[in-house]
Amino acid sequence: MVPRTCPRGSTWCINNYTYPVIINVMRKKSKAKLKPQVLNFPDGFLWGATTASYQVEGGIENNDWTQAAREGKVPPAGIACDSYNLYEKDFYFAKSLGHNTHRLSIEWARIEPEEGRFDDKEIEHYRKVLMSLTAHGLEPFVTLWHFTLPDWFAQRGGFLAPHAKTYFVRYCGYVVERLGELANYWITINEPMFYASNGYSKGQWPPFEKNIFDFINIANVLTMSHNLVYEKIKSLRPSLQVGIAKNNICFESNKKTLNRLASKFMNYFWNLRFLNKISRHQDFIGLNYYFYKKFGSKPRLPKSDMGWDIYPKGIYNVLLQLKKYHKPIYITENGLADAKDDKREKFIKDHLRWIYQAIQEGIDVRGYLYWSLLDNFEWAHGYGPKFGLIEVNPKTMGRKVRPSARKYAKICRENLIKF
């Protein structure tokens, strides 16, 4: 073989024989580059983010979480992000980040601070909030109940009390009668199974019970409550779109029979049972996706700051399961705690890639709402985890857009992702 010389006597050249080898490897590498891919989302796709009243508003002192905080059982939410006052600013940010939708919740304890006493000043407050959303070009998704209960309702035994469903329907009806014309999309209940499990089986959230029977009871009461509220809303305003926000987990197993059975059972019990029971009482499905659970040994996966596995394909798996309900689907929550903001952009893109794949396979996904617009109060974890597209300074309440939020903004504006 005729030895070749290194170009211009370059010092990195180990010897005359390695040069051609290196060049060939480099050539091969450059040929192996992934073709740039452009994934176009359907016209009219909704892009945005989600928040919830107790987690961002601040100044709420009359619900079961504030009571539990006074007893030292959970951290206090205090002023939170002060979004009760700064909502215009938040919506301005959301708009400037290319969002065209936003999901928030109404605080029951503000609307009905005592049993049967409704506070019209608070209705007027939320009227301004919803009007501001529309003025900012953000399609509102309104959650009627996101985990927190007014003190009086909790003291009577919450959803396990004898007239609980009646109270809940009355509250929801009151709100929809007054504010119904300001939003098309209404979510009755956020994550019923998580509420039931954290509050009644794991004992981590109010009312801190560990009772498997109550856990099942509460899940059942919530399905019935949803159905009743659905009927109530439809009787008041038939054109409104009503659904729930359901947290579904991607369950998988290895080949062992026991593991397979466990995964099948959990998939039915956690993911599908509730949806089956409300299948004739929903106009859309709100899907919240965060978790992956494998029965049997699990592959090593990257993790969020909460230690939660990041498994984007899981969103595809759970979406495929929803096909049988023949309803439009909105991803009403998906996100991660990532204080350094070095995983968020990839997280969003990878999940969107799998959502796109599900759409190609005929799943009618119509929107994606990232959790969350702001760093906020993360329930039993307090203010530690940073889920926000926007950082919030706890002292000054100043907002600072994270770099990943700008990347997400580009996707929202262009209605596509490029890889």
Ligand code: FCB
């Ligand atoms: C969901 C909740 C939401 C937030 C995220 C991280 O389960 O609906 O309020 O806490 O998790």
